[in-house]
Amino acid sequence: xxNPLADMDKPDVIFCxxxxxxxxxxxxxxxxxxxxxxxAILIVADPRHIPLARRADLHLQLQVGTDVALLGAxxxxxxxxGLMDEAFIAERTEGWxxxxxxxxxxxxxxxxxxxxxxxALIERAAVLFAQADRGAIYYTLGxxxxxxxxxxxxxxxNLALMTGNLGREGTGINPMRGQNNIQxxxxxxxxxxxxxxxxxxxxxxxxxxxxxxxxxxxxxxxGMTKVRALEHAGEKIYAxxxxxxxxxxxxxxxxxxxxxxxRLDHLVVIDIFKTETAxxxxxILPASAWAETDGVFTNTERRPQRVRxxxxxxxxxxxxxxxxxxxxxxxxxxxFEYNSAAEVFNExxxxxxxxxxxxxxxxxxxxxxxxxxxxxxxxxxxxxxxxFPRGKGLFKTPSYRDPAEVVSEEFPVWLTxxxxxxxxxxxxxxxxxxxxxxLVPEETLExxxxxxxxxxxxxxxMARMSSPRGSVLVRVASDDTSPPGTVFCSFSFxxxxxxxxxxxGYDPITDTAELKVCPVRVEPAPDN
Amino acid sequence: xxxxxxxxxxxxxxxxGETLYEVAHRHGDKIPTxxxxxxxxxxxxxxxxxxxxxxxxxxxxxxTTPAREGMVVRTVTEDLEQHxxxxxxxxxSENPKGAEITPLRGLASQELAQLSVRYGSDGTRFAGAxxxxxxxxxxxxxxxxxxxxxxxxxxxxxxxxxxxxxxxxSITGRGFGxxxxxxxxxxxxxxxxxxxxxxxxxxxxxxxxDQLALQYxxxxxxxxxxxxxxxxxxxxxxxxxxTKGETLVGVQPAMDGPAxxxxxxxxxxxxxxxxxxxxxxxxxxxxxxxxxVPASWEEALDRAAxxxxxxxxxxxxxxxxxxxxxxxxHESAYSVQKxxxxxxxxxQIDNCSRA
Numbered sequence: 001x002x003n004p005l006a007d008m009d010k011p012d013v014i015f016c017x018x019x020x021x022x023x024x025x026x027x028x029x030x031x032x033x034x035x036x037x038x039x040a041i042l043i044v045a046d047p048r049h050i051p052l053a054r055r056a057d058l059h060l061q062l063q064v065g066t067d068v069a070l071l072g073a074x075x076x077x078x079x080x081x082g083l084m085d086e087a088f089i090a091e092r093t094e095g096w097x098x099x100x101x102x103x104x105x106x107x108x109x110x111x112x113x114x115x116x117x118x119x120a121l122i123e124r125a126a127v128l129f130a131q132a133d134r135g136a137i138y139y140t141l142g143x144x145x146x147x148x149x150x151x152x153x154x155x156x157x158n159l160a161l162m163t164g165n166l167g168r169e170g171t172g173i174n175p176m177r178g179q180n181n182i183q184x185x186x187x188x189x190x191x192x193x194x195x196x197x198x199x200x201x202x203x204x205x206x207x208x209x210x211x212x213x214x215x216x217x218x219x220x221x222x223g224m225t226k227v228r229a230l231e232h233a234g235e236k237i238y239a240x241x242x243x244x245x246x247x248x249x250x251x252x253x254x255x256x257x258x259x260x261x262x263r264l265d266h267l268v269v270i271d272i273f274k275t276e277t278a279x280x281x282x283x284i285l286p287a288s289a290w291a292e293t294d295g296v297f298t299n300t301e302r303r304p305q306r307v308r309x310x311x312x313x314x315x316x317x318x319x320x321x322x323x324x325x326x327x328x329x330x331x332x333x334x335x336f337e338y339n340s341a342a343e344v345f346n347e348x349x350x351x352x353x354x355x356x357x358x359x360x361x362x363x364x365x366x367x368x369x370x371x372x373x374x375x376x377x378x379x380x381x382x383x384x385x386x387x388f389p390r391g392k393g394l395f396k397t398p399s400y401r402d403p404a405e406v407v408s409e410e411f412p413v414w415l416t417x418x419x420x421x422x423x424x425x426x427x428x429x430x431x432x433x434x435x436x437x438x439l440v441p442e443e444t445l446e447x448x449x450x451x452x453x454x455x456x457x458x459x460x461x462m463a464r465m466s467s468p469r470g471s472v473l474v475r476v477a478s479d480d481t482s483p484p485g486t487v488f489c490s491f492s493f494x495x496x497x498x499x500x501x502x503x504x505g506y507d508p509i510t511d512t513a514e515l516k517v518c519p520v521r522v523e524p525a526p527d528n
Numbered sequence: 529x530x531x532x533x534x535x536x537x538x539x540x541x542x543x544x545g546e547t548l549y550e551v552a553h554r555h556g557d558k559i560p561t562x563x564x565x566x567x568x569x570x571x572x573x574x575x576x577x578x579x580x581x582x583x584x585x586x587x588x589x590x591x592t593t594p595a596r597e598g599m600v601v602r603t604v605t606e607d608l609e610q611h612x613x614x615x616x617x618x619x620x621s622e623n624p625k626g627a628e629i630t631p632l633r634g635l636a637s638q639e640l641a642q643l644s645v646r647y648g649s650d651g652t653r654f655a656g657a658x659x660x661x662x663x664x665x666x667x668x669x670x671x672x673x674x675x676x677x678x679x680x681x682x683x684x685x686x687x688x689x690x691x692x693x694x695x696x697x698s699i700t701g702r703g704f705g706x707x708x709x710x711x712x713x714x715x716x717x718x719x720x721x722x723x724x725x726x727x728x729x730x731x732x733x734x735x736x737x738d739q740l741a742l743q744y745x746x747x748x749x750x751x752x753x754x755x756x757x758x759x760x761x762x763x764x765x766x767x768x769x770x771t772k773g774e775t776l777v778g779v780q781p782a783m784d785g786p787a788x789x790x791x792x793x794x795x796x797x798x799x800x801x802x803x804x805x806x807x808x809x810x811x812x813x814x815x816x817x818x819x820x821v822p823a824s825w826e827e828a829l830d831r832a833a834x835x836x837x838x839x840x841x842x843x844x845x846x847x848x849x850x851x852x853x854x855x856x857x858h859e860s861a862y863s864v865q866k867x868x869x870x871x872x873x874x875x876q877i878d879n880c881s882r883a
Contacts, residue, residue, distance in 0.1 A: 005787050025761050037693065176763075180757070181854055183762060188865060224849070225882060240848075250880065273808065287856070289808070290759040297857055298764075299757075310752070310756065311775065315809070316810060320864070324860075325863065327832050327833045336863075341859045421722060429760075432802035433801045435723065436794060438668065438669050
């Protein structure tokens with residue numbers, strides 16, 4: 001997030017797109033509700049009539065995968081009506097003339113054809129956002145899990161830049177990170193292109209820096225993304241270590257993923273449960289869990305916070321850092337001599353300029369947001385106050401393209417996948433907790449009541465849902481949250497492995513899967 | 529211009545808009561309250577926070593009285609303490625067992641019990657009819673609705689409306705018949721309740737209780753609290769892990785958590801039993817003759833390392849790949865990437881953020 005969570009009750013116009021925040025980030029959503037109570041206007045763009053949309057002043061119910069058209073049309077309206085922040089554009093940005101030219105064809109009428117959102121509604125949303133004193137954008141995977149994920153983010157960036165909604169309280173471009181430490185995993189360099197602290201592996205100076213720290217010269221060439229690594233399993237990739245991820249259930253195109261893992265000569269899984277992925281391993285190493293492990297999580301607002309062991313680990317389970325050190329020692333390395341999580345964290349801080357001013361003791365109270373470049377630095381709750389990392393903010397000119405697969409006679413229905421409040425990812429945790437499991441014991445397919453009737457389904461009955469990659473059986477829930485022609489389900493239940501169906505395409509830059517769009521066919525199936 | 533008032537004989541500064549309770553609280557005064565939660569709009573219902581203000585006709589509720597320049601305020605006098613004791617006696621007359629509530633019920637559940645000690649009340653002075661309408665039949669396994677202890681402070685209703693914005697519960701009836709109810713008196717799961725547990729944690733008597741934690745009432749060890757962070761989404765809510773010995777028995781929100789300021793959701797509040805679930809992996813497993821069988825750490829680590837060494841020898845160091853977790857802490861992700869970069873000199877590493 002460019003702005004802190006504490007800012008969320010300060011905007012006067014809130015624009016949420018592709019974020020089912022009351023279900024996926026409920027505590028952050030409470031701040032938005034409080035902003036609304038104080039009079040803020042809430043604009044929600046989402047294909048489904050999600051709880052946040054039910055609270056919204058404007059709901060832009062766009063067709064799945066058409067975000068670039070919607071956002072481009074909003075920018076078009078702002079440009080045509082001269083509602084931009086001219087001073088901000090002049091001082092803080094570059095590329096405006098190119099964008100302005102590019103936006104000419106993005107008329108609201110054109111966008112209505114593609115998105116299904118009435119042109120008048122697009123115009124109203126654009127004007128409201130442009131006229132906000134403090135306009136803030138919040139988004140989640142509904143923006144990024146598309147083949148156009150990067151284009152979607154750049155379109156949002158254009159909106160914020162052209163209206164001067166960055167670097168001030170109650171504004172910003174604010175992605176809500178979905179996992180407790182997904183920000184931290186990137187911060188720590190678990191990426192094919194960067195060392196800890198997002199320092200590029202392709203930079204020879206960084207190569208030298210880490211060679212000095214670790215005694216190994218690491219390739220200048222970036223590694224593969226996970227998606228490519230699975231694709232090349234059994235050709236270029238022959239061994240994998242998977243730590244705390246149920247790849248088989250969470251990743252797109254399950255059958256492909258299963259074949260990939262089976263093609264490996266050697267698979268080691270570190271986890272707390274014997275997940276579907278662990279079942280395929282040659283070696284499973286039991287990890288100590290949350291509540292048993294000392295460590296650090298960095299949240300969506302870039303705040304490192306300490307987690308603490310309150311009970312001993314179950315059985316012989318050990319912390320991940322210990323397990324990796326022991327394997328490394330057996331591979332002949334003497335660079336993993338740690339006695340505590342604190343030592344690992346402090347080494348990471350010493351090598352990462354974003355964390356250079358922090359250490360284990362300093363983050364005890366969670367009082368810092370990175371970057372914290374020096375020990376006397378107070379931290380950076382808000383990014384981009386005076387300048388952007390590259391200096392001036394750059395307008396990009398993304399164009400609309402259809403999702404990787406579009407509906408056809410054979411697969412006439414849009415499936416979009418996501419989360420539910422009660423469960424988390426593949427349910428390894430929430431499925432083993434009495435309350436959450438009591439409320440939502442099985443997966444259902446959300447189908448609009450009109451479609452339930454038209455397709456010969458019944459509420460509570462079974463349906464077979466198929467895509468070009470496979471099919472699953474799922475119980476039908478008649479529900480008007482999804483519009484006619486679009487169905488929704490989560491990937492949380494392994495007995496409804498919806499990721500058998502997904503995997504139609506990937507963003508060409510990030511390799512993020514288009515999990516939000518998958519044309520399917522839905523037919524009645526015998527009750528079981 | 530600085531604003532001052534006189535508080536129990538001391539001249540103290542305050543800021544425009546502060547209430548007398550806030551000024552006194554900031555200066556260390558322990559004015560008793562029952563209906564007060566600093567996150568909520570003051571209600572002034574319990575009357576325990578009354579103070580004397582010179583020139584006022586009678587005692588004033590400090591939580592609803594704005595501080596004004598030059599006020600002379602007394603927070604502890606014999607009259608006030610007598611008044612407070614009478615109120616506590618009245619409240620306790622409805623809660624004869626109020627002092628026996630276990631802290632496992634909720635974060636604020638001891639407030640009434642503490643007042644009963646402070647004022648030497650045992651609930652017998654005004655003993656008689658009670659007004660509670662328990663809903664112990666509500667089948668949800670998370671929130672106990674033991675309204676026998678309800679004192680109509682409305683903190684649950686207010687936190688649900690003002691803090692959560694959910695408006696799932698409300699007040700029905702009047703006077704002695706007042707009770708807390710979901711719309712149309714349905715069970716919580718059929719209402720707008722999202723089971724965030726905020727009502728449980730703000731209840732000052734334990735009338736609302738954490739049923740999951742209450743399963744551990746009989747464990748003999750004392751309750752310990754350990755500050756940590758919720759393991760679910762990226763908001764990073766601060767929590768206190770409640771333990772008895774080596775058993776995790778509950779989670780409570782941390783009011784001073786920078787990301788959540790006391791708020792939690794159903795997962796952070798109620799989905800923690802997996803930690804000590806029988807399905808947890810407790811020993812290393814290695815595949816022998818196609819089957820995963822238990823092994824010692826030595827054997828499993830040797831086998832893991834040998835497999836990587838053999839693969840690297842056969843297919844080159846870039847044929848080894850690792851996926852780090854977005855769920856595990858920094859020390860895990862840092863170690864996974866270092867494992868690849870130091871042992872194999874490649875960048876064949878990613879995390880689970882692309883799916």
